[in-house]
Amino acid sequence: MKLLRSYGLAGILLAASVAAAGEDSPHAAKDQMPISEPRNALKEHAGHLSDPNMQMEMGSMQGGRAPPDARDPNAYSDRYTYTDMPGFEQSDRIRFGTLRADEFEGLSGNQGGGFAWSAQASYGDDHNKLWVRSQGLEDSGAWDPTTDAEILWWHPLTAFWGTQLGARQDFGAGSHTYLAGGVQGITPYWLDMEATAYLGEDGRLAARLKGTYDILFTNRLILAASLETNLYSRSENERQLGSGLGNIEAGLRLRYEFTRKFAPYIGYVIERSFSGTADRRRVQGEPVTEHRLVAGIRLWR
Numbered sequence: 001m002k003l004l005r006s007y008g009l010a011g012i013l014l015a016a017s018v019a020a021a022g023e024d025s026p027h028a029a030k031d032q033m034p035i036s037e038p039r040n041a042l043k044e045h046a047g048h049l050s051d052p053n054m055q056m057e058m059g060s061m062q063g064g065r066a067p068p069d070a071r072d073p074n075a076y077s078d079r080y081t082y083t084d085m086p087g088f089e090q091s092d093r094i095r096f097g098t099l100r101a102d103e104f105e106g107l108s109g110n111q112g113g114g115f116a117w118s119a120q121a122s123y124g125d126d127h128n129k130l131w132v133r134s135q136g137l138e139d140s141g142a143w144d145p146t147t148d149a150e151i152l153w154w155h156p157l158t159a160f161w162g163t164q165l166g167a168r169q170d171f172g173a174g175s176h177t178y179l180a181g182g183v184q185g186i187t188p189y190w191l192d193m194e195a196t197a198y199l200g201e202d203g204r205l206a207a208r209l210k211g212t213y214d215i216l217f218t219n220r221l222i223l224a225a226s227l228e229t230n231l232y233s234r235s236e237n238e239r240q241l242g243s244g245l246g247n248i249e250a251g252l253r254l255r256y257e258f259t260r261k262f263a264p265y266i267g268y269v270i271e272r273s274f275s276g277t278a279d280r281r282r283v284q285g286e287p288v289t290e291h292r293l294v295a296g297i298r299l300w301r
Helices: 002-024 036-049 052-061 275-283
Strands: 096-109 112-124 129-139 148-156 161-170 177-187 191-200 205-216 221-232 244-256 262-273 289-300
Touching: 096 129, 096 262, 129 161, 148 177, 221 262, 244 275, 244 289, 262 275
Parallel strands: none
Antiparallel strands: 096 112, 096 289, 112 129, 129 148, 148 161, 161 177, 177 191, 191 205, 205 221, 221 244, 244 262, 262 289
């Protein structure tokens, strides 16, 4: 390129000036530079282009195949690796925290009045998270047997599912501490699912399955349908629980999202006891089926 600039352009300009002068001066032919010289320079430059090394350089600049020793464009240059320097993290390494209360509500039903909650918080990156979640119900001054808190370590399993491992602590009379392990994620058609198994300190087993699904009437008016069931391997007299299927709870909550982080709602919940748990409730003179009207706020942070 330098050769073309130095000889080609200069030669062309010189030849043009000489030709122009030749029209006016009879002596111009004696001083005229041979036109073959810039042509020879162009031929010499074309010879450089036939050099294999030059072709490789030009080919790499023009989208050709990269040479064998080319640097991997996806690798870090000069052997630099990832660091925790603030503002320079990879997107999947950024740590952030969330707090979500899907249910924070007052209730009124055939067992009296009270309040209930279902909330979870997490902190970490896309590879590992510390997860804390809790749910519970206080009805007529008594804690529901499903009232507990869990602390879990979350790790991704697939793009939409993750594994959880940690501990659960019950509240109320006859409470137990469990080792907890399970999965949480989203199924096709956006069904949010939790499946967790528990191993108690005395060898007892328990399991919980939860699912929620949002039905959008508009982008702000949303009906949330929920379903939860609990199972136990042993009876617990203090907590009025029998072995086998303990209960199934289904709910519908209609919320209006003023923002994604703030949405009041109203709803209806029905809970049915089964097996030994239902037998204990009958003995205590309590209904096997409970109906509750609820009103509350859904919060995100």
